[in-house]
Amino acid sequence: LCDTIRVSAVSKEDLTLKAEEKNHIIEMQPHQLLTKDVYAKVPSVNGVFCQDAQFNKICVVERHNSEKHMVGVAPLTGFHICNGAVATSVSHDSHNIIAAGDNDEDILLAINCIKEMKGGYAIASKGKIIGKLALPVFGLMSMESCETVENTLQEMLKSARQLGVSEATDPFITLSFMALTVIPEIRITERGIVLVK
Numbered sequence: 001l002c003d004t005i006r007v008s009a010v011s012k013e014d015l016t017l018k019a020e021e022k023n024h025i026i027e028m029q030p031h032q033l034l035t036k037d038v039y040a041k042v043p044s045v046n047g048v049f050c051q052d053a054q055f056n057k058i059c060v061v062e063r064h065n066s067e068k069h070m071v072g073v074a075p076l077t078g079f080h081i082c083n084g085a086v087a088t089s090v091s092h093d094s095h096n097i098i099a100a101g102d103n104d105e106d107i108l109l110a111i112n113c114i115k116e117m118k119g120g121y122a123i124a125s126k127g128k129i130i131g132k133l134a135l136p137v138f139g140l141m142s143m144e145s146c147e148t149v150e151n152t153l154q155e156m157l158k159s160a161r162q163l164g165v166s167e168a169t170d171p172f173i174t175l176s177f178m179a180l181t182v183i184p185e186i187r188i189t190e191r192g193i194v195l196v197k
Contacts, residue, residue, distance in 0.1 A: 002136040005089060005118050007063045007097065010111055014071040015059055015104050019044030024193050026058060026178065026186050028078030030168035033177045037186040037195060042075045049075060051102050053082040053164060060179050061097040061111060062190035063089065063139070070190040076100055079175075082164040084125035085110045086171050089139035092180040096190055100175055114139075121172055123159050131156035 017023075019042055027036040043050050051057040058076040062069045085101025087110035097114050101107040106124040113122035113129050119139025123131040133152045135142050142149050153172075160171035181187045187194045 001138060002118055004139050005063050005097070005115055006065060007061055007111075007115050008069050010061055010069065010071065010108060012104050012108065014061075014069075015057065015073055015107060017049040017057070017073040017075070019047055019049045023049065023075055024186060024195070025055070025075040025077055026188060026193075028076070028169060028174065028178075030078070030166070033174065033180075033183055035178070035184070035186050037197070038077065049073075051075070051104075053080060053102050056081055056100050056102050057104070057107065058100040058175075058178060058188055059098070059107060059111075060091065060188050060190045061099070063096050064094075072188050072190045072192040074188045074193050076178075079169060079171075080164045080166055081160070081171075084123060084130075084163040086121070086123050086160060086165070086175060087111050087114050088121045088172055088176055089114050089119040089135060090121070090172070090176045092177055094179065094189070095139060096179065098175055098179055098188075100178075121153075121156060123156055123163070123171075125159075125163060131159045 025038040085106035087099035091098040109124040117134040120135040
């Protein structure tokens, strides 16, 4: 029950995305779980997508097979995180690890924090974990009291807002639905982008 995050080491190379002439971009919509499929040029360096505060990077890491993991990567707009990353093992319906951020170092740090906690929510910024909530039961549930979980979440929400995530987006719940491939228009799984249309 409490050992379900089976992920081998994730590297910076796993998070690399080739910048095409145009890339499919997941555009979050304010106060919604729906997304828009934007097909446009993304910022790049030497042919590789280079995320920033406008064009974040979203990643899904398969967490059920430690021998061989898959990592899906895509550009993301509308999340607006700056100088940090958010990761969670609550990611409907497969509940892989999903993360979004404006730099690979913090994305990897948040993913590794999820691994260490055996599931949960994590926020990284400037090379440090600034918020975390362990959800070790199947990577979905806490062993703590409702009050403890609520208080921790409220502090993490404040941290996410300070990093630029707008009031129109829940940094955890909205992110957790970005891998649910029945919601239009565009999603991401460990295999990459899914065009729901």
